[in-house]
Amino acid sequence: MGILSWLILIPFLTALAVIFTPDSKKIRWVALIGTGIHLVVTAVASWRYLELIQGNFDSKALFTQLQMTEKLPWFASLGIQYFLGVDGISMLMTILTSIIIFTGVLASWDVENRAREFYSLLLILVTGVFGVFLSFDLFLFFMFYEVAVLPMYLLIGVWGTGPKEYSAMKLTLMLMVGSALLLVGFLALYHGSGLHTFDFTQIATVRFPKEFQFWVFPTIFIGFGILGALYPFHTWSPDGHASAPTAVSMLHAGVLMKMGGYGALRIAVYLLPDGAKDWGLFFMGLTTINILYGAFGAIKQKDLKFFTAYSSVSHCGMVLFGVASLNMLGFKGAVYQMFSHGIMTGLFFSLIGMVYGRTHTRIISEMGGIAKVMPWLATCFYIGGFASLGLPGLAGFVAESHIFLGGFFGNVWSDITVMRILTILATMSIVVTAVYVLRGLGSVFLGPITDHHFDGLTDAKLTEKLCTGILVATLIFAGVFPIFMGHMIEGSLVPILNRLQASGALAAIGH
Amino acid sequence: MNIFLPELTVLATGLIVLIYDLFAIKKDNSKFSTYFSLLGLILAFVLVALGDSGQALGGRFAVEGIEPWFKLIFLGSSILTLTFTAETFTSKAQEKLNHPAEFHTMMLFSITGMMFLVSSRDLISLYVSLELATIPLFLLAAWTKNIRSGEGSLKYLLSGALASAILLYGFGLLYGLTGEMSLAQIGPKLTANPALWLAAGMVLAGVGFKLTLFPFHMWAPDTYESAPTSITAFLSVASKAAGLALFFQLYYRVFSTHTLSFQFIISLFAAATMTLGNVVAIKQKNIKRFMAYSAISQAGYLMMGFLGTSHESTASIIFYLLVYALTNLTAFAVIVHHTHNQDDESIEGLRGLSLSHPILALIFMIALFGLAGIPPLSGFVGKFFLFSVAAKSGYYWLVTIAALNSTVSLYYYLRIIRQMYIEPLNPQEHPMKSSGLFKMGLGIGVLGSVVCGLIPMIYEHIDTNTIEWLSTLHVLGMK
Numbered sequence: 010m011g012i013l014s015w016l017i018l019i020p021f022l023t024a025l026a027v028i029f030t031p032d033s034k035k036i037r038w039v040a041l042i043g044t045g046i047h048l049v050v051t052a053v054a055s056w057r058y059l060e061l062i063q064g065n066f067d068s069k070a071l072f073t074q075l076q077m078t079e080k081l082p083w084f085a086s087l088g089i090q091y092f093l094g095v096d097g098i099s100m101l102m103t104i105l106t107s108i109i110i111f112t113g114v115l116a117s118w119d120v121e122n123r124a125r126e127f128y129s130l131l132l133i134l135v136t137g138v139f140g141v142f143l144s145f146d147l148f149l150f151f152m153f154y155e156v157a158v159l160p161m162y163l164l165i166g167v168w169g170t171g172p173k174e175y176s177a178m179k180l181t182l183m184l185m186v187g188s189a190l191l192l193v194g195f196l197a198l199y200h201g202s203g204l205h206t207f208d209f210t211q212i213a214t215v216r217f218p219k220e221f222q223f224w225v226f227p228t229i230f231i232g233f234g235i236l237g238a239l240y241p242f243h244t245w246s247p248d249g250h251a252s253a254p255t256a257v258s259m260l261h262a263g264v265l266m267k268m269g270g271y272g273a274l275r276i277a278v279y280l281l282p283d284g285a286k287d288w289g290l291f292f293m294g295l296t297t298i299n300i301l302y303g304a305f306g307a308i309k310q311k312d313l314k315f316f317t318a319y320s321s322v323s324h325c326g327m328v329l330f331g332v333a334s335l336n337m338l339g340f341k342g343a344v345y346q347m348f349s350h351g352i353m354t355g356l357f358f359s360l361i362g363m364v365y366g367r368t369h370t371r372i373i374s375e376m377g378g379i380a381k382v383m384p385w386l387a388t389c390f391y392i393g394g395f396a397s398l399g400l401p402g403l404a405g406f407v408a409e410s411h412i413f414l415g416g417f418f419g420n421v422w423s424d425i426t427v428m429r430i431l432t433i434l435a436t437m438s439i440v441v442t443a444v445y446v447l448r449g450l451g452s453v454f455l456g457p458i459t460d461h462h463f464d465g466l467t468d469a470k471l472t473e474k475l476c477t478g479i480l481v482a483t484l485i486f487a488g489v490f491p492i493f494m495g496h497m498i499e500g501s502l503v504p505i506l507n508r509l510q511a512s513g514a515l516a517a518i519g520h
Numbered sequence: 521m522n523i524f525l526p527e528l529t530v531l532a533t534g535l536i537v538l539i540y541d542l543f544a545i546k547k548d549n550s551k552f553s554t555y556f557s558l559l560g561l562i563l564a565f566v567l568v569a570l571g572d573s574g575q576a577l578g579g580r581f582a583v584e585g586i587e588p589w590f591k592l593i594f595l596g597s598s599i600l601t602l603t604f605t606a607e608t609f610t611s612k613a614q615e616k617l618n619h620p621a622e623f624h625t626m627m628l629f630s631i632t633g634m635m636f637l638v639s640s641r642d643l644i645s646l647y648v649s650l651e652l653a654t655i656p657l658f659l660l661a662a663w664t665k666n667i668r669s670g671e672g673s674l675k676y677l678l679s680g681a682l683a684s685a686i687l688l689y690g691f692g693l694l695y696g697l698t699g700e701m702s703l704a705q706i707g708p709k710l711t712a713n714p715a716l717w718l719a720a721g722m723v724l725a726g727v728g729f730k731l732t733l734f735p736f737h738m739w740a741p742d743t744y745e746s747a748p749t750s751i752t753a754f755l756s757v758a759s760k761a762a763g764l765a766l767f768f769q770l771y772y773r774v775f776s777t778h779t780l781s782f783q784f785i786i787s788l789f790a791a792a793t794m795t796l797g798n799v800v801a802i803k804q805k806n807i808k809r810f811m812a813y814s815a816i817s818q819a820g821y822l823m824m825g826f827l828g829t830s831h832e833s834t835a836s837i838i839f840y841l842l843v844y845a846l847t848n849l850t851a852f853a854v855i856v857h858h859t860h861n862q863d864d865e866s867i868e869g870l871r872g873l874s875l876s877h878p879i880l881a882l883i884f885m886i887a888l889f890g891l892a893g894i895p896p897l898s899g900f901v902g903k904f905f906l907f908s909v910a911a912k913s914g915y916y917w918l919v920t921i922a923a924l925n926s927t928v929s930l931y932y933y934l935r936i937i938r939q940m941y942i943e944p945l946n947p948q949e950h951p952m953k954s955s956g957l958f959k960m961g962l963g964i965g966v967l968g969s970v971v972c973g974l975i976p977m978i979y980e981h982i983d984t985n986t987i988e989w990l991s992t993l994h995v996l997g998m999k
Contacts, residue, residue: 084976086983087832087905126874148904152895159894162934166942174942178934185930189923192904196911196919 011079012054013093016103017139017153019047020110024132033124037114040128044111051107055497058100062500075145075210083149088199088206092146097497098344102142102264102271105351108483109263110135113256115476116359119366120168120254127168131256134160138260141268147195147207147276154191154272157265158184158236161249161257169252176245176252183245187235191272194229198280201225212280213508219283226284230277230292237269238325239292240299247306250318255362258314262321263355267347270328274343274505278332282508285335286422292333293416293423297431299326304441308448313364313371316449317357320397323438324350330435331412334428335420335509340502342411345494349396349404349487356393356480360386363473364453367466373452377459383468387454389477394446396484399439404487407494409439523574523583526564526591527635533560534628541621550609550620554957557624558602561631565595579702580641585989589838589982590638590765597757597845598631603961604853605750607954611860617663617748626656627754634762637769642701643691646769650687653762654680654730657755661747672746679729679739687726693719694774703773707994710777720782723770724789730763732816733823734793744812749859752808753852756815757845764822764841771826772834776995779826786826787910787918794820795921798928807855807867810932811848814891817929818844821906821922828909831990835983836909840902842982843890843972847899850965851887853958854880861952867936872945877952881940883966888933890969893926898973905979 010018023043030039054077061076075094083089095103113131120127133156140153158181165177199207202215217225235242246266250258278285303323310316324346331343363386365371368379380387396403399410416432419425458464469477487494537553544552568591575582602624609620617623633652640646658680662673695701697716698709710716728736744752771779797817804810822844825837857880858873859865874881890899903926911919954962972978 082976084901084979086980087908089976151904152900155895155900159889163937163941166938174938178931178938181934182927182931185927186924189920189927192907192923193911193916193920196908197916199908200912 021136024129097501099142112476117256130160168254176248180245180249190232222284226281233272247318251314258358263351290423296330304438339415345408380454385469407491526567529564538625600849630656668746672743676743683729690722707776741812745809790823824910833909835986836905843898843902846968847890854884871943873940901973
């Protein structure tokens, strides 16, 4: 069994270990050790991946290939395989998920109500996420996709706050409508290709008829778009994130929504390039609304979690915006943004959980000046906020600059003027983001302490410092050395671009 | 002679149980009849699993290709049903079942009928075995002997008799058109003419009754609600499987040259059945009635398999039937256990089950997710294959409807899961004691409904058998 299987198995085995741990006080330790091991294995796998592509740098063909593949026949008569592999994009997403689940366990250190079920569901959920990022067989992909989405219902319904049943049901059903669309689209790909295989590296060798692509592309793109909070299908996201417990919000906004962007790029655009050309501009328009609507929505929010959820809608819109702009810069920006937004929202939601645990309120106007009593948390919050408004030196800047440059450069299949207008509109969101981030954080943390109840509050504990510290460090690292991400993903974006260009010429790789 | 052995075993077991009861000294012999029936069924199960294919009675009785799978499903589901019925013979609740020996005999006779149904090769034995399968079920549905159960059973009897009559009329027309009784001989002689379509419509109505297809489903909710819960389980699985076996016989043998002309009608039936079942299930408060509508929608999904034109389609139907039987019986095991211990059939009665009985709640959740078609459970895999069959034949509109229906169904399955996991504990909950037999049946059911989708062997085996089976049949347009 290869290392990729282990990447999927470790969280699952940890979930089993959690279920069978006799002492309920030790459960969190079991979960922490399991996810810690996973982090180490992920590091080893990424190191190996970098080595492998380093060796192949000169021969560009190998450079773009899948690495460390594992193939086993499964339902052989239907062409279903257990097919794992990794390329730069999935490697990066695996790193992201591994970091988020590790910090997520730290952030939910205080969960005591039915902790056994909580941790095991959380771990089963990430098992699905790792499966999605590492599988290259449509059937397997879909299987893991739903495993990742469904535990959310119980996680929000049982451990959530506020109108949790409503939010949990809304979220689950909307996402399931998305997977229903995906199911139809995947079956169309399977039967349309005529290859009798679900292996999508093979399906990618087929050029589907234009008419076929015209209908299947939006089906799949919207299917993923629902998870990626595409306007107007984003409405589950604020409710869901606001009701979810801390670690679940972190995972959901940080990782699950990325599965939407990942799938849109990896499956919709890659397999159906002509459909992407027809629909690119339309989806750019929708995502522009996304970006602006989310940003303006965030200004008006009174609850910190809703505030972050709307800002997530805006930032996830940027991911899909980058994907829809159909060029190297846009794709690169989209992948950067998935990573940076994942870390950033993870940080936000964990901090909100920590602040709420102390002040027992998430309403912005009820807090004030609490930076005096919790300087660590305030500092981390500000760093996250700066990343979110795209301050250079942090991960958000790298991502957003690529996305907007990509949108402005345009592509040969869409009207360049419209693309530029949309990009300019979308870029305005940076200003709006600055307004809501600075105003929101200012009124929560700065100024005199408004409520004397806050006087005696403590700053972050060790586990909380570790959790936020890891996330902040990653944000800064990715902002200062974006090259490590670029190095990973460039080669993997080439096949997607090649499919887009009918001639099949190797696209320029910008270093 | 050899190939009759499983049928004869089941029949003999039924007779022995009945005769033993006549001479039994002890008054309560539910233990003996349960274990003896189980023994007979398991023996028959093994005999079917090990048995060869072959013919007897001048080709009027045959076992070929996938037919053992049907028999295994009948036998397996009755074994599972008996494991969780045993408790209700000693129950103190309203639902207490009396006369265990007769109960088991009736069930065994019904299964004998189903098994003969699969292997019959002419119209008369087909019809007789169908009646043998159905008539004991009318009695079983009335077993609790109260007004409600009687009403449900009467409804079942009347509409069942009507359906049989219509089916018989259809058979009569088929005989009139061709002058043949043998299923294999009728097929090639049928030519397209109005009388054929009339016969086909009548046959479809008769089968639709058994399979609870819209609009022939009307009896199901009332009967399911009022019958003893274990009989509800049996009706929703074994009886449905028998209906499907009947349809297999008629569709692939008698109408083998006209299957393509049925496709569009079948797609309409499938769409209407799954949508109706799902939409009405949302509003149900009684868990048995709820399961009735859920079972109706599942029949809609099953019909999608008939749209295909290759061996995959037939294999997916059998595979889904197997998966559905395991999953639905697992769900029913929990329902039987819960309703007879709590004397409460409402969905709300399940609230807080995860707090008082975590394992039972977990198993019920797995079964419900399986019915909803959530990966990695086998319910998902089976449904996926069926959807794939419809997609292959170009019925994308139906696949879309079916996929959206799955979402709707998830809503109502989640409603139950919400009661079990999110709502606080039911203060009036009685303690529940479960017997070893019940635990064993539950374990087999849940294990099967998880594993069937993960290991490919079962599906591949069915697929191989299907190819073999279809090669003997000459169905037009089937590869």
